[in-house]
Each structure stands twice: as C-alpha cells, then as structure tokens.
Amino acid sequence: MKVLMVCLGNICRSPVAEGLLRQRAEEQGIDILVDSAGTSNYHIGEEPDSRSVAHAKSKGTDISLLRCRQFSVEDFDAFDQIFVMDYSNYENVGKIARNNVDMKKVDLLLNQLYPGENQSVPDPYFGGEEGFDQVYNMIDAAVNAYLKKLS
Numbered sequence: 001m002k003v004l005m006v007c008l009g010n011i012c013r014s015p016v017a018e019g020l021l022r023q024r025a026e027e028q029g030i031d032i033l034v035d036s037a038g039t040s041n042y043h044i045g046e047e048p049d050s051r052s053v054a055h056a057k058s059k060g061t062d063i064s065l066l067r068c069r070q071f072s073v074e075d076f077d078a079f080d081q082i083f084v085m086d087y088s089n090y091e092n093v094g095k096i097a098r099n100n101v102d103m104k105k106v107d108l109l110l111n112q113l114y115p116g117e118n119q120s121v122p123d124p125y126f127g128g129e130e131g132f133d134q135v136y137n138m139i140d141a142a143v144n145a146y147l148k149k150l151s
Contacts, residue, residue: 004036004079012132015068018063019063020061028151045069051129052124086108
C-alpha cells in the first residue's frame with residue numbers, strides 16, 4: 001500500500017500525517033509506503049514548519065528529516081490512496097486529476113473518522129500552539145482509524 005498525505009504547503013499538516021502514519025504502521029507491523037506533498041510550490045525543499053517539528057517531537061513523532069515537495073500528476077500513478085487535509089486541497093488536487101480514476105484515490109483524511117462528513121483538518125499555521133496540538137490529535141485519530149481498516 002502506498003499513501004500520500006496532502007495539504008497546502010506541505011509544512012504543517014501533511015508532514016505530521018506522513019510521520020504519524022509511517023510510525024503507527026511500523027508499530028503495528030503494517031507494510032506501507034508513506035509520503036507527503038503540498039498543492040502549492042511555496043516551500044519546495046524546505047523542512048516542515050519548526051512548530052510542527054517541535055510539537056510532533058514532543059509527542060514522540062520525528063518529522064525533522066522530511067522535506068517539502070509539490071503534488072504532481074505523477075502522484076496519481078505512484079500512490080494507491082491520497083488523503084487531503086481540507087476541501088481546498090481536494091479541489092486543488094482535482095484540478096490536476098486526469099479523470100475519475102485519479103479522483104477515486106482522493107479523500108479527506110478525517111473521513112476515516114467521520115465517513116462522508118468531509119470535515120477538514122484545520123491549518124494551524126496562523127494560530128497558536130494549541131492549534132498544533134489539536135491538529136496532531138486529529139491526524140493521529142484518523143491515522144489509527146485508517147490502519148484499523150487495513151488490518
């Protein structure tokens with residue numbers, strides 16, 4: 001299984017989602033390849049936001065070695081499942097999709113917890129520290145729900 005996590009800049013939410021899914025899958029012995037990307041080109045090659053790195057590390061998840069990259073049409077061929085963090089990400093990925101087959105791979109991450117509700121993982125970038133904690137906990141719960149479905 002190959003899974004891609006996507007947000008806007010690939011500096012806050014999707015790196016946390018990548019790190020958590022990789023870590024939780026490894027802990028459970030589930031063979032999965034995980035990556036993350038952003039729909040924008042704002043931060044290509046950069047490290048994730050220092051607040052995301054620090055907060056994830058405080059919870060036991062190391063995302064410090066990840067580097068930001070932009071989502072591309074080739075990702076539809078490379079990944080089995082593409083999880084986006086919010087509806088804006090969903091729309092941006094949809095603009096790149098070649099067909100319905102591509103879009104069948106795409107879903108909002110929180111639909112793993114709340115099927116069909118299309119809830120968003122909020123972007124913590126402009127908020128305070130509590131936003132990073134909230135986002136981490138939401139992503140962790142969604143990742144655990146996803147892995148439970150795989151096992």
